[in-house]
Amino acid sequence: MKHLAQLADGDARVALNALEMTVDSVLGKVNREAPLPIEVTQEMMRESFQRSTLLYDKDGEEHYNLISALHKSLRGSDADASIYWLGRMLYAGEDPLYIARRLIRFASEDVGLADNTALPLALATFQSCQVVGMPECDVILAHCATYLARCAKGVEVYKAMKRVKQTVEKEGGLPVPLHIRNAPTKLMKELNYGAGYKYNPDYEGTVEQDYLPEQLKMRKFFNEGLVDDCKVADGDAS
Structure with a gap:
């Protein structure tokens, strides 16, 4: 021993x-x-x-090849391929919590708002793996992976966040509009912090009010129904 x-x-x-x-x-x-x-x-x-x-070298190329294969099989809605790659990783000695963390990310990145039960299921899977451990948690991971493979997919939140990141990198730290700034002190109020803010519950229907910085007033980060302007680089999504 x-x-x-x-x-x-x-x-x-x-x-x-x-x-x-x-x-x-x-x-x-x-x-x-x-x-x-x-x-x-x-x-x-x-x-x-x-x-x-x-x-299977957990720090080598095959480690990343297998998690990439699992992620892409899930994204492609192939449940059979998904549990195959999952099994390959588990029975080669991969940490089940690492796989569970990747499933959590997938549930938000690739499923997102298309199925809001996916993220709680993935989180429950992680917690279950912590409690049960291997070898019993293999079926728990397979349960989650199968669901994620079969459920509807949506990447609008993921792509919206990529647009936000690109905007922040390009535009820098634009100032918060005065009317939506916090004004806890008298001095801040004298500087017009919070001045002109419309408290939404006091109005019926949609309130005409800007929330983005002046330079981004017309910017749309959610782009439903429009030509996508946020391409995902090959290395961005495993």
């Missing part, structure tokens, strides 16, 4: 995967009805650990 712990650098999940691969390898070479116990040598564990590392 000490040798296995050293090979796995203290990562229990990696150690368990390597041990399982070792046992499977031994069983594949001998009669499965052979009496127990089965002898597992240090050399066998070393070989299995090397194979496990090659199959």
Whole structure:
């Protein structure tokens, strides 16, 4: 066990995967009805650990390839591909909480307002994984991934936030209009902070009032029904 712990650098999940691969390898070479116990040598564990590392390096290219495959399968509404890539990651030793965090992001970025139950489900999935842990939480993650793959998709909030980011980077810190500024002191009121603000509940219907900075009065960050002017770069969405 000490040798296995050293090979796995203290990562229990990696150690368990390597041990399982070792046992499977031994069983594949001998009669499965052979009496127990089965002898597992240090050399066998070393070989299995090397194979496990090659199959999935959590800091390497394959880690990012697999999460990208999962994200794109979810976005493409392919439930079968989604749970396949999910399973590949889990059984290679990926942290289930990492996957759960990615599902939370997906629920807002790619599903968004098209299905407002997706985000609470993804958050509940994360919390459930914290409570249950592996291996039992695999079906919880699969449940969430299947729902996210099958549900309606919408990216209007995601794209609106990208437009906001682009605007802030280009325009900088534009001043808050005086009429919607906070005015807790007498001096601020004398400087016309809050002056002319229309308190919406005092009016019936829509109140004609500007909320954006003067330079952005006509700017629309939500662009429903119009030609999209916010292209997503290849590296922006996994």
